[in-house]
Amino acid sequence: MSKADAEDFLEDMVNRKWLIYKDGYYYMGIRSITELMPYFKATYESNLNTCYLCKQILFHGKKCTNCETFFHLYCLKKFTMVCDPMKCPNCNTVISDVDLSGIQDDSTLAEEDTSKVKKSSRKVLRNKN
Ligand SMILES: [Zn+2]
Ligand SMILES: [Zn+2]
Numbered sequence: 131m132s133k134a135d136a137e138d139f140l141e142d143m144v145n146r147k148w149l150i151y152k153d154g155y156y157y158m159g160i161r162s163i164t165e166l167m168p169y170f171k172a173t174y175e176s177n178l179n180t181c182y183l184c185k186q187i188l189f190h191g192k193k194c195t196n197c198e199t200f201f202h203l204y205c206l207k208k209f210t211m212v213c214d215p216m217k218c219p220n221c222n223t224v225i226s227d228v229d230l231s232g233i234q235d236d237s238t239l240a241e242e243d244t245s246k247v248k249k250s251s252r253k254v255l256r257n258k259n
Pocket of ligand 2: 194195196197198199218219220221222223
């Protein structure tokens, strides 16, 4: 399947309300995934990416830079709870440039900000006294 063919196919899926196109990414539509899966698998299996961790079809996720393995971000997030730093589960390459914002909380950043605020507020208190 060429890139243009793939785009035609995805556009057709959007027209049939099977996929939703938003912000440059395709999402599964309201129509059931189970209805689509056999069709996808039979026709496009070799052209579709599947998540290495949960084996489900993936439209938007993270690709390992070393071995071309794909993962859902949330699967990768779950995986890092047992494996830190974040590594490709297939080839053990450390994955550093993944954006888990919205999935991960930035507690480190928040702490830095708080300490800055504390220092300046101390100054203000001293001036008052
Ligand atoms: Zn997954
Ligand atoms: Zn890898």
